[in-house]
Amino acid sequence: MPQLDMISVHVPKCAGTSFFLALAAAYGRGAILRDYGDRPLDPAAPMNLDPEGWLAACDARGADGLAGMRVVHGHFHPHKYRTLPARLRITFLRDPVERLISHYAFWRHMPASGHALHAYVLEQNLSLDAFARLPFLRRFFTGVFFRDVDLDGFDFVGFQDRARADVERLSKLAGVPLALPSSNANPEPAYRQMVDELRAQTGRLDRLRDLLADDIAFYEKARARADRAAA
Template identity: 30%
Template sequence: MLRDIVFLHVPKTGGSAVRTALVRGCGDRRVLYDYGAEEKQTTPALRDALYRDGFTGDGVGLRRHFGDRRGLLLIGHFHADKYWDAFHPDSFVTFLRDPIDRLISEYNHYVERYGAELELEAFIETTRFSRHVSDLFRGVDPAEFGFVGFTDTFEDDLRALSEKVGHPLSALRENEGTYAPGLREKAEDPVFRKQVRRFVSVDHAVYRRLRNRYDKLRARRLAGLAEAEGYRGRVRLAPGGRLVGYAVHRAVEAILELEVHAGGRLVTRVQADRFRPWLKSSGRSRSGVAGFDVPLRRLLLAAGRPFLPATASVRIAGTDIELPGSPVRLR
Protein backbone atom coordinates (compact mmCIF):
# COMPACT_ATOMS: atom_id res chain seq x y z
CA MET A 1 0.00 0.00 0.00
CA LEU A 2 1.43 3.36 -1.06
CA ARG A 3 1.70 6.04 1.62
CA ASP A 4 2.22 8.89 -0.89
CA ILE A 5 0.66 8.98 -4.36
CA VAL A 6 1.71 11.43 -7.07
CA PHE A 7 -0.67 11.25 -10.04
CA LEU A 8 0.77 12.94 -13.12
CA HIS A 9 -2.43 13.70 -15.00
CA VAL A 10 -1.61 13.65 -18.72
CA PRO A 11 -4.40 15.52 -20.57
CA LYS A 12 -6.90 13.52 -22.65
CA THR A 13 -5.92 10.08 -21.37
CA GLY A 14 -8.88 9.32 -19.09
CA GLY A 15 -7.05 11.10 -16.29
CA SER A 16 -10.13 12.86 -14.92
CA ALA A 17 -11.71 9.48 -14.18
CA VAL A 18 -8.50 8.25 -12.53
CA ARG A 19 -8.29 11.43 -10.45
CA THR A 20 -11.85 10.96 -9.17
CA ALA A 21 -11.20 7.30 -8.38
CA LEU A 22 -8.04 8.13 -6.44
CA VAL A 23 -9.69 10.88 -4.41
CA ARG A 24 -12.64 8.66 -3.55
CA GLY A 25 -10.51 5.63 -2.74
CA CYS A 26 -7.41 7.23 -1.24
CA GLY A 27 -8.77 10.50 0.15
CA ASP A 28 -7.70 9.61 3.68
CA ARG A 29 -4.39 11.20 2.69
CA ARG A 30 -3.95 14.96 2.42
CA VAL A 31 -5.13 15.78 -1.10
CA LEU A 32 -3.34 18.52 -3.08
CA TYR A 33 -3.97 19.66 -6.65
CA ASP A 34 -1.34 21.36 -8.79
CA TYR A 35 -2.79 22.33 -12.16
CA GLY A 36 -0.76 25.53 -12.42
CA ALA A 37 -0.82 28.89 -10.67
CA GLU A 38 -3.71 30.26 -12.75
CA GLU A 39 -6.01 27.24 -12.66
CA LYS A 40 -9.00 27.14 -10.31
CA GLN A 41 -8.45 23.43 -9.66
CA THR A 42 -5.14 24.11 -7.92
CA THR A 43 -5.42 23.84 -4.13
CA PRO A 44 -5.67 27.46 -2.84
CA ALA A 45 -3.14 26.90 -0.04
CA LEU A 46 -0.69 25.48 -2.57
CA ARG A 47 -1.22 28.43 -4.91
CA ASP A 48 -0.74 30.90 -2.05
CA ALA A 49 2.42 29.16 -0.90
CA LEU A 50 3.90 29.29 -4.38
CA TYR A 51 3.96 33.07 -4.34
CA ARG A 52 3.44 34.37 -0.81
CA ASP A 53 4.95 31.96 1.69
CA GLY A 54 8.39 31.49 0.23
CA PHE A 55 7.62 28.03 -1.12
CA THR A 56 10.23 27.23 -3.80
CA GLY A 57 7.78 25.29 -5.95
CA ASP A 58 9.71 22.02 -5.73
CA GLY A 59 8.98 18.74 -3.98
CA VAL A 60 11.08 19.47 -0.90
CA GLY A 61 9.29 22.78 -0.41
CA LEU A 62 5.95 21.04 -0.73
CA ARG A 63 6.98 18.49 1.89
CA ARG A 64 7.94 21.23 4.35
CA HIS A 65 4.71 23.15 3.87
CA PHE A 66 2.21 20.31 3.49
CA GLY A 67 3.75 17.26 5.13
CA ASP A 68 1.12 15.06 6.74
CA ARG A 69 1.41 11.94 8.88
CA ARG A 70 -1.34 10.35 6.78
CA GLY A 71 0.64 10.74 3.57
CA LEU A 72 -0.02 12.90 0.51
CA LEU A 73 -2.11 12.48 -2.61
CA LEU A 74 -0.76 14.99 -5.14
CA ILE A 75 -2.59 15.35 -8.47
CA GLY A 76 -2.15 17.62 -11.46
CA HIS A 77 -0.69 18.68 -14.79
CA PHE A 78 2.97 19.24 -13.92
CA HIS A 79 6.38 18.16 -15.10
CA ALA A 80 7.50 14.97 -13.39
CA ASP A 81 10.84 16.47 -12.39
CA LYS A 82 9.08 19.16 -10.33
CA TYR A 83 8.44 16.66 -7.53
CA TRP A 84 10.78 13.82 -8.46
CA ASP A 85 13.44 14.77 -5.90
CA ALA A 86 11.13 14.52 -2.88
CA PHE A 87 8.92 11.51 -3.67
CA HIS A 88 9.82 7.90 -4.18
CA PRO A 89 9.50 6.65 -7.79
CA ASP A 90 7.02 4.03 -6.59
CA SER A 91 4.67 6.87 -5.59
CA PHE A 92 4.37 8.14 -9.17
CA VAL A 93 1.32 7.08 -11.19
CA THR A 94 0.20 8.03 -14.69
CA PHE A 95 -1.97 6.88 -17.60
CA LEU A 96 -0.95 7.16 -21.26
CA ARG A 97 -2.79 7.04 -24.57
CA ASP A 98 -1.75 6.51 -28.18
CA PRO A 99 -0.25 9.95 -29.04
CA ILE A 100 -2.24 10.26 -32.26
CA ASP A 101 -5.56 9.66 -30.50
CA ARG A 102 -4.52 11.89 -27.60
CA LEU A 103 -3.63 14.76 -29.94
CA ILE A 104 -6.88 14.49 -31.91
CA SER A 105 -8.83 14.38 -28.64
CA GLU A 106 -7.05 17.50 -27.40
CA TYR A 107 -7.89 19.28 -30.66
CA ASN A 108 -11.54 18.28 -30.25
CA HIS A 109 -11.47 19.60 -26.68
CA TYR A 110 -10.20 23.00 -27.85
CA VAL A 111 -12.86 23.21 -30.54
CA GLU A 112 -15.73 22.22 -28.23
CA ARG A 113 -14.69 24.20 -25.16
CA TYR A 114 -13.04 27.29 -26.59
CA GLY A 115 -14.57 27.53 -30.06
CA ALA A 116 -11.15 27.28 -31.70
CA GLU A 117 -11.31 27.72 -35.48
CA LEU A 118 -7.85 26.27 -36.13
CA GLU A 119 -7.85 23.38 -38.60
CA LEU A 120 -6.77 19.97 -37.31
CA GLU A 121 -3.74 19.87 -39.59
CA ALA A 122 -2.49 23.24 -38.32
CA PHE A 123 -3.12 22.19 -34.72
CA ILE A 124 -1.12 19.00 -35.20
CA GLU A 125 1.87 20.90 -36.56
CA THR A 126 2.08 22.98 -33.38
CA THR A 127 5.11 21.61 -31.48
CA ARG A 128 3.64 22.38 -28.06
CA PHE A 129 0.90 19.81 -28.56
CA SER A 130 2.72 17.21 -30.63
CA ARG A 131 5.40 16.77 -27.94
CA HIS A 132 3.28 17.42 -24.90
CA VAL A 133 3.72 14.00 -23.27
CA SER A 134 7.48 13.76 -23.64
CA ASP A 135 7.73 17.31 -22.30
CA LEU A 136 5.89 16.32 -19.10
CA PHE A 137 8.46 13.54 -18.56
CA ARG A 138 11.55 15.61 -19.35
CA GLY A 139 14.50 14.66 -17.18
CA VAL A 140 12.68 11.61 -15.77
CA ASP A 141 12.35 8.07 -17.12
CA PRO A 142 8.67 7.09 -16.76
CA ALA A 143 9.77 3.44 -16.73
CA GLU A 144 10.78 4.12 -13.13
CA PHE A 145 7.23 5.15 -12.18
CA GLY A 146 5.49 2.93 -9.69
CA PHE A 147 2.58 2.50 -12.09
CA VAL A 148 1.85 3.28 -15.74
CA GLY A 149 -1.62 2.49 -17.10
CA PHE A 150 -3.02 2.82 -20.62
CA THR A 151 -6.30 4.18 -21.91
CA ASP A 152 -7.00 1.26 -24.23
CA THR A 153 -6.84 -1.18 -21.30
CA PHE A 154 -8.38 1.25 -18.82
CA GLU A 155 -10.58 -1.11 -16.78
CA ASP A 156 -7.89 -3.76 -16.35
CA ASP A 157 -5.27 -1.18 -15.47
CA LEU A 158 -7.54 0.55 -12.95
CA ARG A 159 -7.93 -2.79 -11.18
CA ALA A 160 -4.14 -3.21 -11.21
CA LEU A 161 -3.78 0.31 -9.78
CA SER A 162 -6.21 -0.66 -6.99
CA GLU A 163 -3.80 -3.40 -5.93
CA LYS A 164 -0.87 -1.00 -6.15
CA VAL A 165 -2.36 1.69 -3.90
CA GLY A 166 -4.04 -0.77 -1.54
CA HIS A 167 -7.60 0.57 -2.01
CA PRO A 168 -10.45 -0.48 -4.31
CA LEU A 169 -10.86 2.05 -7.12
CA SER A 170 -13.83 2.51 -9.41
CA ALA A 171 -14.47 5.26 -11.90
CA LEU A 172 -16.87 6.41 -14.55
CA ARG A 173 -15.20 7.71 -17.68
CA GLU A 174 -15.42 11.49 -17.44
CA ASN A 175 -14.85 14.44 -19.71
CA GLU A 176 -15.24 12.38 -22.88
CA GLY A 177 -15.64 14.45 -26.02
CA THR A 178 -18.05 13.75 -28.88
CA TYR A 179 -16.39 13.88 -32.29
CA ALA A 180 -18.02 15.43 -35.35
CA PRO A 181 -18.44 12.88 -38.19
CA GLY A 182 -15.65 14.39 -40.27
CA LEU A 183 -13.22 14.35 -37.36
CA ARG A 184 -14.13 10.76 -36.51
CA GLU A 185 -13.40 9.71 -40.09
CA LYS A 186 -9.98 11.36 -39.97
CA ALA A 187 -9.17 9.76 -36.62
CA GLU A 188 -9.87 6.31 -38.09
CA ASP A 189 -8.23 6.86 -41.49
CA PRO A 190 -4.95 4.82 -41.68
CA VAL A 191 -3.44 7.17 -44.27
CA PHE A 192 -4.14 10.24 -42.15
CA ARG A 193 -2.81 8.55 -39.02
CA LYS A 194 0.41 7.70 -40.84
CA GLN A 195 0.81 11.37 -41.78
CA VAL A 196 0.22 12.47 -38.20
CA ARG A 197 2.66 9.97 -36.72
CA ARG A 198 5.71 11.87 -37.98
CA PHE A 199 4.60 14.94 -35.99
CA VAL A 200 4.26 12.95 -32.77
CA SER A 201 7.32 10.74 -33.29
CA VAL A 202 8.94 11.77 -29.98
CA ASP A 203 5.79 11.13 -27.93
CA HIS A 204 5.17 7.95 -29.88
CA ALA A 205 8.62 6.59 -29.02
CA VAL A 206 7.92 7.14 -25.30
CA TYR A 207 4.49 5.54 -25.60
CA ARG A 208 5.60 2.45 -27.55
CA ARG A 209 8.55 1.81 -25.24
CA LEU A 210 6.32 1.81 -22.17
CA ARG A 211 3.38 0.06 -23.86
CA ASN A 212 5.54 -2.87 -24.91
CA ARG A 213 8.14 -3.09 -22.17
CA TYR A 214 6.97 -1.43 -18.95
CA ASP A 215 6.36 -4.65 -17.02
CA LYS A 216 9.67 -6.14 -18.18
CA LEU A 217 11.61 -2.99 -17.35
CA ARG A 218 10.11 -2.89 -13.86
CA ALA A 219 10.77 -6.58 -13.25
CA ARG A 220 14.38 -6.29 -14.39
CA ARG A 221 15.02 -3.34 -12.10
CA LEU A 222 13.44 -4.96 -9.05
CA ALA A 223 15.37 -8.19 -9.65
CA GLY A 224 18.40 -6.29 -8.38
CA LEU A 225 16.98 -6.51 -4.84
CA ALA A 226 18.31 -10.07 -4.75
CA GLU A 227 21.78 -8.62 -4.07
CA ALA A 228 21.79 -8.94 -0.29
CA GLU A 229 24.97 -6.91 0.18
CA GLY A 230 23.20 -3.85 -1.22
CA TYR A 231 20.97 -3.28 1.81
CA ARG A 232 21.74 -0.42 4.18
CA GLY A 233 19.90 0.98 7.21
CA ARG A 234 19.66 1.28 10.96
CA VAL A 235 17.13 0.88 13.76
CA ARG A 236 16.98 2.28 17.29
CA LEU A 237 14.56 2.62 20.18
CA ALA A 238 13.15 6.15 20.37
CA PRO A 239 11.27 7.84 23.23
CA GLY A 240 7.73 6.61 23.58
CA GLY A 241 8.60 3.00 22.81
CA ARG A 242 8.98 3.46 19.05
CA LEU A 243 11.31 1.61 16.73
CA VAL A 244 12.61 4.18 14.24
CA GLY A 245 15.19 4.07 11.48
CA TYR A 246 15.62 3.71 7.75
CA ALA A 247 16.25 1.05 5.13
CA VAL A 248 17.50 1.37 1.54
CA HIS A 249 19.11 -0.69 -1.19
CA ARG A 250 22.15 0.88 -2.82
CA ALA A 251 21.56 -0.56 -6.31
CA VAL A 252 17.75 -0.38 -6.58
CA GLU A 253 15.47 2.46 -5.50
CA ALA A 254 12.51 0.63 -3.98
CA ILE A 255 10.30 1.05 -0.93
CA LEU A 256 11.46 -1.80 1.29
CA GLU A 257 9.20 -3.88 3.48
CA LEU A 258 10.47 -4.78 6.96
CA GLU A 259 9.48 -7.44 9.48
CA VAL A 260 9.46 -6.78 13.22
CA HIS A 261 9.97 -9.90 15.36
CA ALA A 262 9.53 -9.91 19.14
CA GLY A 263 9.00 -12.65 21.69
CA GLY A 264 9.86 -15.33 19.18
CA ARG A 265 7.32 -14.43 16.54
CA LEU A 266 6.48 -11.98 13.76
CA VAL A 267 4.66 -8.97 15.25
CA THR A 268 4.12 -6.79 12.18
CA ARG A 269 5.33 -5.77 8.74
CA VAL A 270 6.03 -2.14 7.93
CA GLN A 271 7.21 -0.24 4.87
CA ALA A 272 10.17 2.13 4.97
CA ASP A 273 8.15 4.86 3.24
CA ARG A 274 8.43 7.91 5.53
CA PHE A 275 10.03 11.10 4.23
CA ARG A 276 13.06 12.16 6.28
CA PRO A 277 14.90 15.33 5.14
CA TRP A 278 18.18 14.17 6.71
CA LEU A 279 18.17 11.01 4.59
CA LYS A 280 18.12 13.19 1.49
CA SER A 281 20.67 15.77 2.70
CA SER A 282 23.07 13.04 3.83
CA GLY A 283 22.84 11.22 0.50
CA ARG A 284 21.48 8.01 2.02
CA SER A 285 18.29 8.28 -0.06
CA ARG A 286 17.83 10.25 -3.28
CA SER A 287 14.27 11.25 -2.41
CA GLY A 288 14.51 11.10 1.39
CA VAL A 289 11.76 8.46 1.43
CA ALA A 290 13.17 5.48 3.35
CA GLY A 291 12.24 6.00 7.02
CA PHE A 292 10.02 3.96 9.29
CA ASP A 293 8.39 4.44 12.69
CA VAL A 294 6.84 1.54 14.59
CA PRO A 295 4.86 2.18 17.83
CA LEU A 296 5.89 -1.12 19.34
CA ARG A 297 3.76 -1.31 22.48
CA ARG A 298 0.52 -0.64 20.59
CA LEU A 299 1.39 -3.33 18.05
CA LEU A 300 2.24 -5.83 20.76
CA LEU A 301 -1.07 -5.17 22.50
CA ALA A 302 -2.91 -5.62 19.22
CA ALA A 303 -1.08 -8.92 18.76
CA GLY A 304 -2.25 -10.09 22.18
CA ARG A 305 1.06 -9.62 24.00
CA PRO A 306 0.46 -7.24 26.92
CA PHE A 307 4.03 -7.56 28.23
CA LEU A 308 7.06 -6.22 26.45
CA PRO A 309 9.67 -8.81 25.45
CA ALA A 310 13.33 -8.17 26.20
CA THR A 311 14.31 -7.49 22.58
CA ALA A 312 12.88 -6.91 19.11
CA SER A 313 14.57 -7.55 15.77
CA VAL A 314 13.94 -5.73 12.48
CA ARG A 315 14.68 -7.59 9.24
CA ILE A 316 14.30 -7.04 5.51
CA ALA A 317 11.05 -8.86 4.71
CA GLY A 318 11.55 -12.33 3.29
CA THR A 319 15.22 -12.49 4.33
CA ASP A 320 17.32 -13.09 7.41
CA ILE A 321 19.04 -9.71 6.98
CA GLU A 322 18.76 -7.64 10.17
CA LEU A 323 19.26 -3.90 10.16
CA PRO A 324 22.27 -2.57 12.08
CA GLY A 325 21.12 -1.85 15.63
CA SER A 326 18.94 -4.98 15.68
CA PRO A 327 18.07 -6.71 17.92
CA VAL A 328 16.96 -3.71 19.97
CA ARG A 329 16.86 -3.99 23.76
CA LEU A 330 13.39 -2.98 24.91
CA ARG A 331 13.86 -3.32 28.69
Protein backbone atom coordinates in the same frame (compact mmCIF):
# COMPACT_ATOMS: atom_id res chain seq x y z
CA MET B 1 9.79 14.68 5.67
CA PRO B 2 6.49 12.73 5.50
CA GLN B 3 6.07 10.16 2.75
CA LEU B 4 3.19 10.54 0.30
CA ASP B 5 1.19 7.49 -0.69
CA MET B 6 1.11 8.50 -4.34
CA ILE B 7 2.28 11.15 -6.79
CA SER B 8 0.06 10.95 -9.86
CA VAL B 9 0.87 12.85 -13.05
CA HIS B 10 -2.42 13.51 -14.85
CA VAL B 11 -1.56 13.71 -18.54
CA PRO B 12 -4.41 15.58 -20.29
CA LYS B 13 -6.93 13.35 -22.09
CA CYS B 14 -5.52 10.15 -20.57
CA ALA B 15 -8.31 9.17 -18.13
CA GLY B 16 -6.94 11.37 -15.33
CA THR B 17 -10.26 12.99 -14.42
CA SER B 18 -11.94 9.62 -13.94
CA PHE B 19 -8.89 8.41 -12.03
CA PHE B 20 -9.17 11.35 -9.64
CA LEU B 21 -12.67 10.17 -8.71
CA ALA B 22 -11.23 6.75 -7.94
CA LEU B 23 -8.55 8.38 -5.76
CA ALA B 24 -11.13 10.54 -3.99
CA ALA B 25 -13.26 7.51 -3.16
CA ALA B 26 -10.24 5.66 -1.76
CA TYR B 27 -8.38 8.42 0.10
CA GLY B 28 -10.97 11.16 0.58
CA ARG B 29 -10.88 14.46 -1.29
CA GLY B 30 -9.32 16.24 1.68
CA ALA B 31 -6.24 14.04 1.49
CA ILE B 32 -5.54 14.83 -2.19
CA LEU B 33 -3.69 17.89 -3.39
CA ARG B 34 -5.00 18.74 -6.87
CA ASP B 35 -2.09 20.49 -8.58
CA TYR B 36 -3.29 22.13 -11.81
CA GLY B 37 -1.64 25.54 -11.71
CA ASP B 38 1.56 25.01 -13.71
CA ARG B 39 0.09 24.97 -17.26
CA PRO B 40 2.84 22.69 -18.67
CA LEU B 41 1.55 23.15 -22.22
CA ASP B 42 1.59 26.95 -22.06
CA PRO B 43 4.77 28.43 -23.64
CA ALA B 44 4.39 31.39 -21.26
CA ALA B 45 4.36 29.21 -18.12
CA PRO B 46 7.36 29.51 -15.76
CA MET B 47 8.36 25.87 -16.30
CA ASN B 48 8.87 26.67 -19.99
CA LEU B 49 10.19 30.24 -19.73
CA ASP B 50 12.83 29.34 -17.14
CA PRO B 51 13.00 25.56 -16.63
CA GLU B 52 16.04 25.58 -14.35
CA GLY B 53 14.78 28.46 -12.21
CA TRP B 54 11.33 26.91 -11.94
CA LEU B 55 12.72 23.56 -10.91
CA ALA B 56 15.04 25.13 -8.32
CA ALA B 57 12.04 26.93 -6.82
CA CYS B 58 10.11 23.64 -6.68
CA ASP B 59 13.01 21.93 -4.92
CA ALA B 60 13.26 24.79 -2.42
CA ARG B 61 9.55 24.53 -1.52
CA GLY B 62 9.95 20.89 -0.58
CA ALA B 63 6.87 19.65 1.28
CA ASP B 64 5.32 23.11 1.85
CA GLY B 65 1.56 22.91 1.56
CA LEU B 66 1.45 19.12 1.75
CA ALA B 67 0.61 18.72 5.44
CA GLY B 68 -2.12 16.13 5.78
CA MET B 69 -1.97 15.15 2.11
CA ARG B 70 -1.60 11.53 1.04
CA VAL B 71 -1.79 12.00 -2.73
CA VAL B 72 -0.75 14.67 -5.25
CA HIS B 73 -2.61 14.52 -8.57
CA GLY B 74 -2.60 17.01 -11.42
CA HIS B 75 -1.05 18.50 -14.54
CA PHE B 76 2.58 18.94 -13.54
CA HIS B 77 6.02 17.88 -14.69
CA PRO B 78 7.24 14.79 -12.79
CA HIS B 79 10.40 16.55 -11.63
CA LYS B 80 8.35 19.05 -9.65
CA TYR B 81 8.15 16.59 -6.75
CA ARG B 82 11.43 14.76 -7.35
CA THR B 83 12.79 15.54 -3.85
CA LEU B 84 9.71 14.23 -2.03
CA PRO B 85 9.44 10.61 -0.86
CA ALA B 86 6.42 8.72 -2.20
CA ARG B 87 5.39 5.07 -2.09
CA LEU B 88 4.20 5.21 -5.69
CA ARG B 89 4.81 7.51 -8.65
CA ILE B 90 2.28 6.81 -11.36
CA THR B 91 0.81 8.10 -14.61
CA PHE B 92 -1.51 7.04 -17.43
CA LEU B 93 -0.70 7.38 -21.14
CA ARG B 94 -2.69 7.15 -24.37
CA ASP B 95 -1.94 6.51 -28.03
CA PRO B 96 -0.48 9.88 -29.13
CA VAL B 97 -2.71 10.32 -32.18
CA GLU B 98 -5.89 9.48 -30.26
CA ARG B 99 -4.79 11.74 -27.42
CA LEU B 100 -4.10 14.58 -29.87
CA ILE B 101 -7.57 14.30 -31.44
CA SER B 102 -9.25 14.32 -28.05
CA HIS B 103 -7.21 17.32 -26.92
CA TYR B 104 -7.98 19.23 -30.11
CA ALA B 105 -11.72 18.58 -29.79
CA PHE B 106 -11.65 19.59 -26.12
CA TRP B 107 -9.83 22.86 -26.75
CA ARG B 108 -12.14 23.73 -29.63
CA HIS B 109 -15.04 23.37 -27.23
CA MET B 110 -13.51 25.35 -24.35
CA PRO B 111 -13.35 29.18 -24.26
CA ALA B 112 -9.96 30.87 -23.85
CA SER B 113 -8.85 31.29 -20.22
CA GLY B 114 -5.43 32.93 -20.20
CA HIS B 115 -3.51 29.98 -21.67
CA ALA B 116 -1.31 31.35 -24.48
CA LEU B 117 -1.26 28.24 -26.66
CA HIS B 118 -4.97 27.51 -26.27
CA ALA B 119 -5.77 31.13 -27.16
CA TYR B 120 -3.59 30.87 -30.27
CA VAL B 121 -5.35 27.70 -31.42
CA LEU B 122 -8.74 29.41 -31.09
CA GLU B 123 -7.69 32.75 -32.59
CA GLN B 124 -6.08 31.09 -35.62
CA ASN B 125 -8.93 28.59 -35.99
CA LEU B 126 -6.35 25.86 -36.51
CA SER B 127 -7.25 22.61 -38.22
CA LEU B 128 -6.33 19.33 -36.58
CA ASP B 129 -3.34 18.99 -38.93
CA ALA B 130 -2.08 22.48 -38.06
CA PHE B 131 -2.64 21.74 -34.36
CA ALA B 132 -0.48 18.62 -34.70
CA ARG B 133 2.37 20.64 -36.24
CA LEU B 134 2.71 22.90 -33.20
CA PRO B 135 5.95 21.97 -31.38
CA PHE B 136 4.24 21.67 -27.99
CA LEU B 137 1.69 19.22 -29.41
CA ARG B 138 4.02 17.42 -31.77
CA ARG B 139 6.26 16.39 -28.85
CA PHE B 140 3.65 16.50 -26.11
CA PHE B 141 5.12 13.55 -24.20
CA THR B 142 8.81 13.86 -25.03
CA GLY B 143 9.12 17.65 -25.04
CA VAL B 144 6.59 18.76 -22.42
CA PHE B 145 5.10 16.40 -19.83
CA PHE B 146 8.03 13.96 -19.75
CA ARG B 147 10.82 16.24 -20.90
CA ASP B 148 14.12 14.82 -19.59
CA VAL B 149 12.20 12.11 -17.71
CA ASP B 150 13.03 8.40 -17.62
CA LEU B 151 9.83 6.39 -17.13
CA ASP B 152 11.88 3.82 -15.22
CA GLY B 153 11.48 6.27 -12.35
CA PHE B 154 7.74 5.53 -12.24
CA ASP B 155 6.40 2.65 -10.19
CA PHE B 156 3.34 2.25 -12.41
CA VAL B 157 2.33 3.36 -15.90
CA GLY B 158 -1.24 2.66 -17.03
CA PHE B 159 -2.97 3.16 -20.36
CA GLN B 160 -6.22 4.88 -21.25
CA ASP B 161 -7.53 2.12 -23.52
CA ARG B 162 -7.34 -0.44 -20.71
CA ALA B 163 -7.70 1.96 -17.79
CA ARG B 164 -10.24 -0.09 -15.86
CA ALA B 165 -8.03 -3.18 -15.80
CA ASP B 166 -4.91 -1.12 -15.09
CA VAL B 167 -6.59 0.66 -12.16
CA GLU B 168 -7.46 -2.75 -10.73
CA ARG B 169 -3.77 -3.70 -10.94
CA LEU B 170 -2.76 -0.41 -9.36
CA SER B 171 -5.26 -0.99 -6.56
CA LYS B 172 -3.41 -4.15 -5.57
CA LEU B 173 -0.06 -2.38 -5.77
CA ALA B 174 -1.26 0.57 -3.68
CA GLY B 175 -3.16 -1.54 -1.17
CA VAL B 176 -6.30 0.62 -1.42
CA PRO B 177 -9.66 -0.07 -3.12
CA LEU B 178 -9.41 1.86 -6.38
CA ALA B 179 -12.29 1.53 -8.84
CA LEU B 180 -12.68 3.59 -12.01
CA PRO B 181 -16.12 5.23 -12.45
CA SER B 182 -17.85 5.80 -15.79
CA SER B 183 -15.58 7.29 -18.44
CA ASN B 184 -15.27 11.05 -18.82
CA ALA B 185 -16.76 11.78 -22.26
CA ASN B 186 -15.23 14.40 -24.52
CA PRO B 187 -17.65 17.40 -24.55
CA GLU B 188 -17.19 18.12 -28.27
CA PRO B 189 -20.30 16.72 -30.05
CA ALA B 190 -18.36 16.10 -33.27
CA TYR B 191 -15.54 14.19 -31.53
CA ARG B 192 -16.63 10.67 -32.48
CA GLN B 193 -17.32 11.75 -36.05
CA MET B 194 -13.87 13.34 -36.22
CA VAL B 195 -12.24 10.12 -35.05
CA ASP B 196 -14.18 7.94 -37.48
CA GLU B 197 -13.42 10.21 -40.43
CA LEU B 198 -9.72 10.31 -39.62
CA ARG B 199 -9.48 6.54 -39.34
CA ALA B 200 -10.98 6.29 -42.81
CA GLN B 201 -8.33 8.67 -44.24
CA THR B 202 -5.26 6.48 -44.03
CA GLY B 203 -3.00 8.97 -45.78
CA ARG B 204 -3.89 11.74 -43.36
CA LEU B 205 -3.53 9.39 -40.41
CA ASP B 206 -0.07 8.40 -41.64
CA ARG B 207 0.93 12.08 -41.83
CA LEU B 208 -0.17 12.62 -38.25
CA ARG B 209 1.80 9.60 -37.15
CA ASP B 210 4.87 10.96 -38.93
CA LEU B 211 4.48 14.26 -37.09
CA LEU B 212 4.12 12.50 -33.75
CA ALA B 213 6.87 9.95 -34.39
CA ASP B 214 8.92 10.84 -31.29
CA ASP B 215 5.92 10.57 -28.99
CA ILE B 216 4.76 7.34 -30.63
CA ALA B 217 8.18 5.78 -30.02
CA PHE B 218 8.04 6.96 -26.40
CA TYR B 219 4.55 5.53 -25.98
CA GLU B 220 5.37 2.18 -27.55
CA LYS B 221 8.45 1.81 -25.36
CA ALA B 222 6.37 2.59 -22.27
CA ARG B 223 3.72 0.12 -23.32
CA ALA B 224 6.26 -2.65 -23.91
CA ARG B 225 7.86 -1.97 -20.54
CA ALA B 226 4.49 -2.09 -18.75
CA ASP B 227 3.56 -5.33 -20.50
CA ARG B 228 6.83 -6.93 -19.40
CA ALA B 229 6.28 -5.80 -15.81
CA ALA B 230 2.74 -7.21 -15.79
CA ALA B 231 3.73 -10.56 -17.31
